[in-house]
Amino acid sequence: METFLQDLRYALRTLGKSPGFTLVAVLALALGIGANSAVFSVVNGVLLRPPPFAEPDRLMDVSNDFGRAGRKGLSSSVVEYREYAELPSVFSSVAAFADDDVTLTGVDTPQHLRVVEATATFFPTLGVRPALGRDFTRDEETAGNDRVVMLTHQTWRTHFSQDPGVLGRTLQLDGEPYTVVGVLPRGVTYPAGTDLYKPFAPSADLASEDKRDTRFLEVIARLKPGVTMETAATDLARVSQALARTHPKYAQGKRTIGLKSLEDEVVGDVRGTLWLLLGAVGFVLLVACGSVANLLLARAAAREREVSIRAALGAGRGRLVAQFLTESLLLSLVGGALGLLLAMWGTDVLLALVGESLPRAADVSLDTRSLLFTGGVSLLSGLLFGLVPALQASRADLNAAMRGNSRGTAGGRSGRLRSGLVVGQVAFALVLLVGAGLFGRSLLVLLSVDPGFKPEGVLTAQLSLPGTSYDTPERQGTFQRELLGRLQALPGVESVGFTNLLPLGRSMTFGFAIDGRTKGPDEVWPAVQLRTVSPDYPRTLGLKLREGRLLEETDGPGAAWAVLINKTFADGYWPQGNALGQRLRLNRPDAQWATVVGIVEDAREWSLDKPMVPMAYYSLAQLGGANLALAIRSKAGNPESLRGGVEAALREVDRNVPLFGVAPLTRLVDESIGSRRLAALLMGLFGGTALLLASLGLAGVIGYSVAQRTREMGIRMALGAAKSDVLVLVLRQGVKLAGLGVLLGLGLSLGLAHLLRTLLYGVTAYDPWTFAGVAALLSAVALLATWLPARRATRVDPIIALRAD
Structure with a gap:
């Protein structure tokens, strides 16, 4: 030890005599070590740190694969979910969920919350127990008994100041009373961004065989002990063949049951890049x-x-x-110590640069493993x-x-x-x-890719209408018309449009049928991306009309349904060019036959770096919807200047409707390639x-x-x-x-x-x-x-x- 101390004192004197050399060496090492520590912190939080679930390697994402059409990872219907739940040879438990938006009222300012409707098996499948209270029960999966919620730890902390007396408290969600029965442990949030959970209570109609193609559920499952992913895939292939023999509609399209590690599903396509x-x-x-x-x-x-x-x-x-x-x-x-300081700053910079496009960003931090990595x-x-x-x-x-x-x-x-x-x-x-x-x-x-729309000068925002106040298409339509009128009257506004989903964000896909046409035994029709829009939305976004006409005010309730389709949809199913006047129907309970009245040029509303997909633009007044997004084009090209006027106009129409996600459309484009x-x-x-x-x-x-x-x-x-x-x-x-x-x-x-x-x-x-x-x-x-x-x-x-x- 004495020898080491002598060497250390001598090293300090020697390096002190050469400050230039010491400074250059320390700075070079600090750059290298700091950069490594910052990137490792991101890799550790996203890829290495296991998710807060029991035995996460046994958790699977279960989906529909239609390999012949290149369609994989599609959502499931209620019928299909129940089929998965009846596979005890493969899974020890199966759960399903669907996300939605709700408005929390009864507080000073209405709050938008993201809610997940989950089956009673959801948290047991994940292997998660509430930190406070209890889980959902089977009885709460039926309409009328489903007025209970569980809070994430973040929601409990943000909205209720971590009050342990929150259990039993009644919350007004979309104007309906819900009782808080549980609070989840810290860090447990799946899918990312969820604020609270409520039971999934499907109607009897959704559980019928003729709604097999009504796919909106995400399904997760836990493999039985001793069952590997490869073994499960082989068993599921046999199950698919058996279902095809007993259910003719199942066989149509060559559907198989797809498996993917839940960790891979959460991480997405950033694993290789990281x-x-x-x-x-x-x-x-x-x-x-x-x-x-x-x-x-x-x-x-x-x-x-x-x-x-x-x-x-x-x-x-x-x-x-x-x-x-x-x-x-x-x-x-010394270089490592300085590098650690650089890593602390660099990690924050990385997270700020990547925005919300990085999965599990909340788990990224300089934890003990990162500190040990830096020291090593x-x-x-x-x-x-x-x-x-x-x-x-x-x-x-x-x-x-x-x-x-x-x-x-x-x-x-x-x-x-x-x-x-x-x-x-x-x-x-x-x-x-x-x-x-x-x-x-x-x-x-x-x-340099042309998105097919003009994002410059467009302000976007989202809002969610409370279900009790806007429970009918008529009430929703009245709200939309009044708000659109006020927004259109604002100084500097060129045009305004409503849609259900903004470009380059979430997607909504449905199967469909074409009037007078049946699928061949080996024919698969890719699901169509659905957008419900107001008449001025295509003009606000800058979509180009190719044939026919755009949607009009006359395409409202009581009128025959009309639909716009994109060029990819038209060329794929009517290559002879006779798409106008054809009729199609979505595989959803409230859908009617809709006539194709116009064809628009392709717009990359789903993704800038993926191939074009079939898109269908339905009239919002006919299809309805409580979750809305606004697109407002500024005359002066400065969308941020419209923010105050938009907020004031919404308060004048209904103070209980929260506005959230206000951002220029150009920012959404940038974040999509973050x-x-x-x-x-x-x-x-x-x-x-x-x-x-x-x-x-x-x-x-x-x-x-x-x-x-x-x-x-x-x-x-x-x-x-x-x-x-x-x-x-x-x-x-x-x-x-x-x-x-x-x-x-x-x-x-x-x-x-x-x-x-x-x-x-x-x-x-x-x-x-x-x-x-x-x-x-x-x-x-x-x-x-x-x-x-x-x-x-x-x-x-x-x-x-x-x-x-």
Whole structure:
């Protein structure tokens, strides 16, 4: 222990005498360690930290797959859910749920809440027990007995100040009384964003066989002990075949039962991107370690005389290695501490950048595992960049050093090590830059995609009508007309429209039937995306009419139902161009036959980076709906200026209807590609950092080489060599190192591109322009980094150089 304390005190004195070196080394390590810790915190919260459910690996998402049409992961009907629940050979429990919106009244300001209607088996299937109160019962799955709710911990804290007396309290939800029977533990919220839960009480009609295609339920299940996911999939395939024999309607469309890990369902498609970013930021740390190792090698060469004297006084090689490692570990720990501060800031920045597009964002924090990761990375970095320089420094030639002639020995083994480190830095920097280039080009292609609507100048907002006050289509229609009239009269408003769902958000799909047409035995019709809209909504959004007419005020209650369809729908089912006048009906209880009165151009209302899907725009006045969204186009193109007027107009119509989610439509577009934007931004940041560190490392190695070869340069110039000859000599050394790094990096980048192929949009993973552009950029930066010390070499005075030696 005393020896360690001596080494520590000596390391502190030594590093204190070289503040410039210490500062550069600590900052380089802080950047690498801080970036790693920030990204690891996100990966830990989203991917590594298990969800707060019992045995989460046994929880499955159960859905409908229609493989022949590429339709997978579709919702289930009540009939199908009950079929899943009758599979005891596969599942120990099955549950279903559907989400909705409600308005909490009876408080100072009406509050919008997201509610999930769940079966009594929902929380037992998840393996969750209430923190307060009780769970739902089977009796509460029937209409009239379902007026109970369970609160999430967040709702309990936010709206009820964690009052334990909330149990038994009556809440007014959409004007109806509900009794609070339970509060969930902290952190238990599924699906994300849920505020409270109430029992799912389906009507007898929804449970009938002819409503098999009315799919709106999400189903989860817990595998029986000893049943693997693969075994369950095999059993479910047999069940699908048996159901197809006993239920002819089931067989239509070649439906099978799909299984997916609930953890994968929650995480979505960000898993690959997050692991890739963690690997990329690891490369940044390697480049940083290479830079510090190069600094230590150069510093060790300058300390050869000191090391030789200590060896002459009896210090063994192990003692010398321990001293140098102590200095390295001290640097890494200080860099790690500063990196931890950067990680705390960086994690908040990452979450702010990604917005709501990151699943499980609430679970991201610098917890104990993140702190241990930071500490481990710091120690490992200290060993990684300190061991080789320590071993190299402990091999000092005693006789040469004591004679003061160490220059030759320094240029041998340590020079090759420094050159090798620079080659590695350049290679890793190129790998990161290729990734940044591919992600950046992919994002640019995505940003150039025409969404089919005009988001600029449009303000959006959402509202939910209380069920007791607006329980009929007539009352809903009266509210809509009055609010639309007031909004249209606001200064600066060009047009206003209602819809059930805004673009690039949630989706609502239904099966459908076409009048006079039957499906073939192997024919599958993809579900249609449903939008209910007011007459001015297409004009407000900027949809382009292709044929026919738009919806009108006359398409209201009592009139024959009308529908607009998009080009993809029309071309897919009426390729001869005779879609106008055809009739279709949605597979939902309240649907009637609707006549196609118009065809609009495709709009990417579902997703910017996914193929077009069939869309149907029904009249809101005919189909009805209490959950509404507003789109308001500003004449001046400044949608935010309309916010106050919209809120005032709603208060004038009904003070008990909350307005929420107010945002420009451009923000919704940006948030829909938030994960891709974040990936491109971080890869660009990582690549730029690695490029800076690699160029500094290259400049340092060439500069040190020039300093060591000052006498050689003087002799060359004394014998008649021109300054240009010296310049070319030094540049050749730098270009050689950079060229080797670029070649190695290109080889590594081919492997990276293979991993990226599923994460890109509109760009091939082996895009030659990206590879060539990055190689050219890195070569140019390397040439500049070499030119600076080479230019200094041409200014060497031969007489002074020879006299100094």
